[in-house]
Amino acid sequence: MTVELDAQYRQLREECGLLVRERGFVDVVGPDGAEYLQGQLTNDVEALTVGEGQYAALLDRKGHMQADLRVLRVGEEAILLDTEPATHAAVLRHLTMYSIGRDVQVLDANAERAAISLIGPRAVEIAGTPALPEFANTATVIAGVEVVAVGTRDGIDLLLPAAERERVVGALTDAGAVEVSPEAVEILRVEAGVPRFGAEMDAATMPAEAAIVEDAVSFTKGCYIGQETVARLHYKGKPNRHLRGLRLSGAAAPGAPLRLGDKEVGTLGGSVVSPALGPIGLAIVRREAGPGAELAVGEDGVTAEVVALPFG
Numbered sequence: 001m002t003v004e005l006d007a008q009y010r011q012l013r014e015e016c017g018l019l020v021r022e023r024g025f026v027d028v029v030g031p032d033g034a035e036y037l038q039g040q041l042t043n044d045v046e047a048l049t050v051g052e053g054q055y056a057a058l059l060d061r062k063g064h065m066q067a068d069l070r071v072l073r074v075g076e077e078a079i080l081l082d083t084e085p086a087t088h089a090a091v092l093r094h095l096t097m098y099s100i101g102r103d104v105q106v107l108d109a110n111a112e113r114a115a116i117s118l119i120g121p122r123a124v125e126i127a128g129t130p131a132l133p134e135f136a137n138t139a140t141v142i143a144g145v146e147v148v149a150v151g152t153r154d155g156i157d158l159l160l161p162a163a164e165r166e167r168v169v170g171a172l173t174d175a176g177a178v179e180v181s182p183e184a185v186e187i188l189r190v191e192a193g194v195p196r197f198g199a200e201m202d203a204a205t206m207p208a209e210a211a212i213v214e215d216a217v218s219f220t221k222g223c224y225i226g227q228e229t230v231a232r233l234h235y236k237g238k239p240n241r242h243l244r245g246l247r248l249s250g251a252a253a254p255g256a257p258l259r260l261g262d263k264e265v266g267t268l269g270g271s272v273v274s275p276a277l278g279p280i281g282l283a284i285v286r287r288e289a290g291p292g293a294e295l296a297v298g299e300d301g302v303t304a305e306v307v308a309l310p311f312g
Helices: 003-014 033-038 085-097 123-127 162-174 182-192 227-236
Strands: 017-021 024-029 053-059 065-075 078-083 105-108 113-119 137-142 145-151 155-161 241-248 257-260 263-267 271-274 278-286 294-297 302-307
Touching: 003 017, 003 182, 017 162, 017 182, 024 033, 024 085, 033 078, 053 085, 065 085, 065 137, 065 145, 078 085, 085 105, 113 123, 113 162, 113 182, 123 155, 137 162, 145 162, 155 162, 182 271, 182 278, 241 294, 257 278
Parallel strands: none
Antiparallel strands: 017 113, 024 078, 024 105, 053 065, 065 078, 113 155, 137 145, 145 155, 241 278, 241 302, 257 263, 257 294, 263 278, 271 278, 294 302
16 A cells, blocks of 8 residues: 555545546437336336436346446436446447337447546535435536536546546546545445446356345336346345455455365455555355355465455
8 A cells, every 4th residue: 555545545535536437328318218228227217217316237138247337317318327348338239239119319428428536525515516315416517517416325426528527627626626546446445345347247247146136126127138037046046156355364466266275266356455454355256155264365375354245
């Protein structure tokens, strides 16, 4: 942990840090937009009113995740989706392919949209927006630029025209935000036990394994791709793998294999050195690697105690 990274961590915890996010954006517009997404995504899109949002996943027919997304209803006939950059192309391709015959347009919005996260107790003050519940969104103006403000777990996200990004960043730093690195923000994510696609989750992951069912899945809506498998596992089965926290004996690189005795039980996902908790990580591991188990991490002698989330 460098002094600089430690200072950024304190900024995020005590004041307000600013991070320009890399995200993948898709716009779904038209009168059939919500109905269309209802049959594609895991959550109840049709229940959203303007200004509301939710977390959801796009699955394959066997219930494996293809992407996770934030779904924001920004207008009566306008829904904004944002996802990890690595899954943007798959989301765009899938939603474009199955939209034929519906009064809906699926548009690639990557080139024209940017995302800025304000994180910390002063985020709302610096954004100049009301305090927003997670996923709630509202239109506002910052430095003369029209933006969409979105509530997050730790502050406010601002979605804005890409061409105006530097102008808005300048106004926010003038107001007291301090730019921070992705590495500093990653510490907060791992501390909170929040899985990320591309770190802990991938195309072999099911929602129950990543512990996102409560937030991302509706069991009262109609059918969607992969629903049967997700519902069967929820009501009748037990996942073979679970998202767990790891208390590490030392720093370890993401991607390192995790072994319980001679058996490989998973792969290390996000791994950080937290100023508050020391070396910690997240991983989706096999059921037998339950809380209290000790795992070998990679080949360098690092060990990990498996713990339930959130970290205590």
